[in-house]
Amino acid sequence: MRGLKAMVWEGSVLDANEGIRFHGRTIKECQRELPKGTSGTEMLPEAMFWLLLTGKVPSVGQVRAFSRELAEKAAIPAFVSKMLDDFPRDLHPMTQFAIAVSALNYESKFAKAYEKGLNKADYWEPTFDDSISLLAKLPTIAAKIYQNAYKGGGALPAEVDVNQDWSYNYAALLGKGGKENENFQDLLRLYLALHGDHEGGNVSAHATHLVGSALSDPFLSYSAGLQGLAGPLHGLAAQEVLRWILQMKDNIPASHTEKDVEDYLWSTLNSGRVVPGYGHAVLRKPDPRFEALMDYAAARPEIANDPVFQLVEKNSRIAPEVLKKHGKTKNPYPNVDSSSGVLFHHYGFHETLYYTATFGVSRGLGPLAQLIWDRALGLPIERPKSINLAGLLKQVEGN
Template identity: 90%
Template sequence: MSEVPGLAIEPAPRSSRNGSHSESDEEKSEGFKKPDLKETLREVIPEKRALLKKVKANGSKVIGEVKVENTIGGMRGLKAMIWEGSVLDPEEGIRFHGRTIKDCQKELPKGKTGTEMLPEAMFWLLLTGKVPSVGQVRKFSRQLAEQASLPEFVNKMLDAFPTDLHPMTQFAIAVSALNYTSKFAKAYERGLNKADYWEPTFDDCINLIAKLPTIAAKIYQNSYRGGGALPADVDPEQDWSYNFAAMLGKGGPKNENFQDLLRLYLALHGDHEGGNVSAHTTHLVGSALSDPFLSYSAGLQGLAGPLHGLAAQEVLRWILQMKENIPAKYSEKDVHDYLWSTLNSGRVVPGYGHAVLRKPDPRFEALMDYASARPEIARDPVFQLVKLNSEVAPEVLKKHGKTKNPYPNVDSSSGVLFHHYGFHETLYYTATFGVSRGLGPLAQLIWDRALGLPIERPKSINLEAHAVSRTLIGTALVPALFEYP
């Protein structure tokens, strides 16, 4: 393979803005000297492999049934894949290794400033099932900062894109191009014991997570700020979210609230079980032993779809449109009537309902609690309209009778918060989602390799097989699923 000028695969040596790095009191502490993430995972893997062996012994046990509605309805509800990090309950919402969002907000380490959990602490929990110490997370944050810079050829590629090329197109291409640096791909070419697949996969995943904010910030700078250097360099003394905020132009003490919002947003959006499009796509492509860069690039392209990752921008556009079409001093009735006019025109109310949830989305509640506790957001007219909508819309949607879940989902609140802090470029919101969503699928991809899970290959069935009394499947003639009258 030929050299690419400026390619920097290995992380730069530790440094700070004042020059060479010296060990701080925090680093000398016992918490900082506990096993790092890779060693913690190495300790967990044997136990998980033993559990998989026990599960395999019950391979013939039935865990569910497949109905016709499953095959034509997007496979909703089918229990058909392994996903370690989170479980989504229709009534309770998401749990991360048994912990609710509120549990995580209490237990996971927080930034040096602010009060919200760190996304890198969430990744640690997703991957290992353990809550890291403050020292362990600080060390991990520094590792991510050290690997955040992009190879020069990726920088040049991003600079060469048309500024109006969709941010998600740019994002997916850049992540895919990082495949050039893949340790897993190179190790697989040389020959690697299957039991060891997880190690270079881990290295690739950490390298990618480290670079996601840099890619996203570079896209924002080129597309909306005229290009040129990013507003700030990555600071190895700061956390992943702070550095992302700083590269977006929101560094320093005056932007602490935005930095804390970003921590919460990135932690909340990191994982939501394995069946959603971006997570499942990453898992599916990875099951063919594609490296993490190619796998997550595919996931990003799924995230770019209007039915998946574009919802936050659609909610904000709809809210702003509502604001323009109701009186300045609007009442609850004005909102009620506007909701009905939307529904009666054959359109949907964006930001409500969920494929699995049947109660209000706990992620929505967490973001609303964050906003309500900060007077500068609580006074924002757009936020107030979102809040009133969340109170009025459920009853309207229940009376309309065409949704199984009339409650707000996370997309109802996320876009308006970015808007409050000056990010009005709604096309970019999905790129921020893409930075976050890397956490869950990449953690699972490491487990896919550690457990030796096979390539995904479900059986497909055509409409005739549903409709006729007998059909040929494979080489055997079998009864159809049912008889039509």
């Protein structure tokens, strides 16, 4: 079904040459126009959600009020917290995430209203309420998973601050609150905003839309999206890039030349493997999300001087030429995964299995905004026609 135009998705449009636009705005335009946090210089992801949902840039006052609402609704039910505490510590973070989000269905306003009898014209209202509640809780769930899996469990290192934004509170729950961690908090703002939506055809967005089309509530719908995101072909690329970059670093001289990097790239390709972090199902030019993250890093000397980041930067210049010569890649340019995992690594997050959970916090923005519109527009259940192998063979023989 790749490239088949088969669904309505309002928030973003992905052009093969231009990259992503959010309601017509490029990433750079969003960075200029969307409100920032009380600290830092990057756009707020809750402002991106507002844009995705309404098509309008919110005022600073509107975003501050929305940030407060998300903070006020961030607490998760006691039974969900206990369930997360009882999971095996080595249960995959995305498995934990999907189960916890599904369990929030217990408090779904949409499910309860539908059970009592709800006019179709009103479906969108409890869908909206559930979506905001879920967005508010995603950082809390993700942080609790991190605390249990990698920090020995126990209480989270901070409480949600109603005077702070969504990203700051997520950072604080991960142990990165306070003024001394402002750069990481700003990275998180940028990362969450950039990864929030990428058209509707990717697995996580489409899975959310598909399950939602059966009138499953937002918690069940987005749980399906998270399970799609957990697949190696969708949400695991950032960790694969980082592992590969670290392997390269270990296998080339410390004072390496561009020829050393090029030779390692060829050794990867000649062994039958792919170079992770390059190419994209739609894009045919460098990913503007990659460029935004690289610009962020280049403006901060502590990242720009990191040897691992420098290797990523060298690869972004050398790998496209190698891949062009190799001749088997439609898009030889770096995608967003080439830089995101390396930046998390720089700030001390070395647990690569967890990276997709942060992606899962972000990806709630677009699919949940669209789910509200799906119910407002009364879009029908998704039910494509299938065909068996005999039917396919008959069609081929007929040609």
